[in-house]
Amino acid sequence: MKKSYKLITASIFAASGLFAQQQQIIPCFSDEATKSFFAAHPEEKARYEREMQNAALSNGYTNQRGNGNNQVSNQTFTTVDTIPVVFHILHQGGPENVPNSYIYQALAEVNRVHTKTIPDTAQIDVHFKGVSGANNYVFQLATKDPNGNCTNGIIRYYDANTNWDQTQTPFPYTWDRTKYLNVYIVKNICSGQPCPATSSTGGIIVGYTYLPGTVPAQYDAVVYNYQFMTGTNARSMAHEFGHWLGLSHTFGMTNSAGGTSCTTANDDKLSTNPPAVACVGVTDDTPMYQGAFSTCPPSTPNACDPSNTANVQNIMDYSSCPKNFTNGQITRMHNIMNSTTASRNNVISAANKIATGIRNPQPCVPTPYFHASSRIVCTNAPITFSDSSENAITTGYNWSFPGGTLVSGSTLTDSMPKVTYAAPGSYAVSYTASTSAGGASITKSSYIDVVTSVASYNTAFTESFETASVPGTDWSVSHTSSTGVDWAVTTSAAATGSKSVMIDNFSNSAGDTSILVSPTFNLSAIGSPALTFKMAYQQKATTNVDKLQIYSSSDCGATWVSRFSRSGTALQPSTVSGQLTTPFTPQSSQFATYTVSISALASSTNAMFRFVFYSDPTSPGNDIYLDDINIYNSTVGIQDIEAEVGLEIYPNPSSGNVNIVFNLSEKHNISVNVMDLLGRVVETNSAKYYPSGQTLITIGNKSVYQAGVYFVNIDVDGQHISKKVIIQ
Secondary structure, eight states: OOOOOOEESSOTTTOOGGGTTTEEEEOOOHHHHHHHHHHHOHHHHHHHHHHHHHOOOTTSOOOSSSOOOSOOOSOOOOSOEEEEEEEEEEESSSTTSOOHHHHHHHHHHHHHHHTTOOTTGGGSOHHHHTTEEOOOEEEEEOSBOTTSOBOOSEEEEEOGGGEEETTOOSOSSOOOTTTOEEEEEESEEESSSSTTTSOSSOSEEOEEOOOTTSSOGGGOOEEEEGGGOSGGGGHHHHHHHHHHTTOOOTTOSSSOTTOSOOOGGGOOSOOSSSOOSOOTTOOOOSOOOOOOBSSOOOSOBOSSOTTSBOOTTBTTSBSSOOOBEEHHHHHHHHHHHTSOGGGHHHHTSHHHHHHTTSSSOOOOOOBOOEEESOSEEETTOOEEEEEOOBSSOOOEEEEEOTTEEEOTTOOTTOSSOEEEESSOEEEEEEEEEEETTEEEEEEEEEEEEEEOSSOSBSSOEEEOSSSOOSSSSSOEEEESSTTOOOOEEESSOOSSTTOEEEEOGGGOOTTOEEEEEOOOBOGGGTSSEEEEEEEEEOOSSTTOOOEEEEEEESSTTSSOEEEEEEEGGGGSOTTSOSOOSSOOOOOGGGOEEEEEOOGGGTTOSSBEEEEEEEOOSSSOOOOEEEEEEEEEETTTOSTHHHHHTTOEEESSSBSSOEEEEEEESSOEEEEEEEEETTSOEEEEEEEEEEOSEEEEEEEOOTTTOOSEEEEEEEEETTEEEEEEEEEO
């Protein structure tokens, strides 16, 4: 099949600058989804083809599991009718877990399209103004679930299927399709596994669904990419809802918009040339043509039907200027919704409006939840908070931001207040969501991490976790599952010294995302910056697809760029062999060293890094350990610092004092701290500048030391060295 996926610089359907960096946008995947379904279920294809042959609705559609009665003629529909909708948000704690405001914005735009109240209807091509109209179906969030319980029509699921493989069916959470239009919001839509790492689509799929009657009930839903929900992007959702209501693409049920050939496949059964199916009571007002892809060509006669102008502005085209449905399309949608096809007539019945809470809704108390536009920000950078509550549509909002300041124009009773924080640190947020039935509150401690726009470190840095707390002054952590685990310092294994940082993934929740965030660095002061770290990991089974990914940010965490990624069998280093069905505790020799290219950040004055571990979405693998995270001048090296300062430590072991000797060729700023195995500071020599020549620092005074193992932590111009000493 011919594909017309194109590299475009502006998103399809007048998208914002979100996709301005030459992304491949595939507006709709309904045709491919249907073909994939029929290939997997030939019996359903045979059933559908039999119905196509044996019966026809007045709009050219088949009976499709119904008798096709209750048809309506081609007319203007002035009465608004309501369709109950439920949104199922599949997420892993990322931006795909969209706030409620995104749902409200998307539905508002969809309803403007279907009621012909979008502001640009005056720009509809003069050739089609007379045959375009208002569909007057309004899509409204349900307030009762299938069991009659309270809902706001927005349900969230922590689910790895947010990377949605279009070939995986049926849908796991679909409510009764005879009562609701089900919409799945996901992070990625792919065709084939693994998703999204490998996909046969080669681009970003906006959404897809199936025409009424083509699939059984458990497959009947719209799947939609979260990135296309705001502004006029949501007209893509109006397009998918058009399919759910029974419309084909204006260029035929294919994905070859913008092609050059003209065949009967380029017909949506509402065209005048040729009328492939008798369309009783339906105006043939969408001429046959090849379709437009991402552009908005002028209104000229089209090659498929020279006697007619192409309706490039049609919602069911792929052009960048969607504005109208035709009266023929509107009649078709009403024919479908008033027929027994896929039980669509029950969806708009008066009894169902009561059952789903569209009519006579009862007030319920919300289950409070909220989102922030970013959880890591620079000081004084604005953060937008949004209501994401469930169980009821929130009507009252009350926020508390200890340590924060409202941006001018925002109040504590706004649905989306903006807040800034003047000082670095971790901050809690409290929120109360309410309706006329009452309110409920939630508090998230250490929810916002604020970092200074001035880097914490201006010189090379080595972290061996011998003295660092996690979370602590330098390192912050988070995870996305309420039952997941965080990164934590451990004494059970280390590449050097006695400590490392690890994820207890053996006991982790499937699909959990655990994040370790570094302090900030002025890399421009380091020279030619490089990043290395040591890692140990062993799979539990060869099928495990745990993943470690490292990102960098130069804007206090507002945006992140991937710098390193390993998963599955590639995550296990060559220093570890085989699989282990018990918790993994590595030897120091099993830690492997990895290098991350950060040369692109050489000019950054405020860079930070995050180490993100993704647990296998089906079954967590085994534990992972990190140690000796180094950021240094690659032209000097890490170990060279010891040679550069001529470091010597003796005697070791010692029954008395231990000498730390520096043979300096130039002035250096040096500090020495000694800690015991419990992380307690035993002795401190504060930082100061030492001149060139030999410098002696003595530690180990028996009056403050007991026999045992200690760690000498030496800082030379911001670069760290950790050495083990034994006092007998």
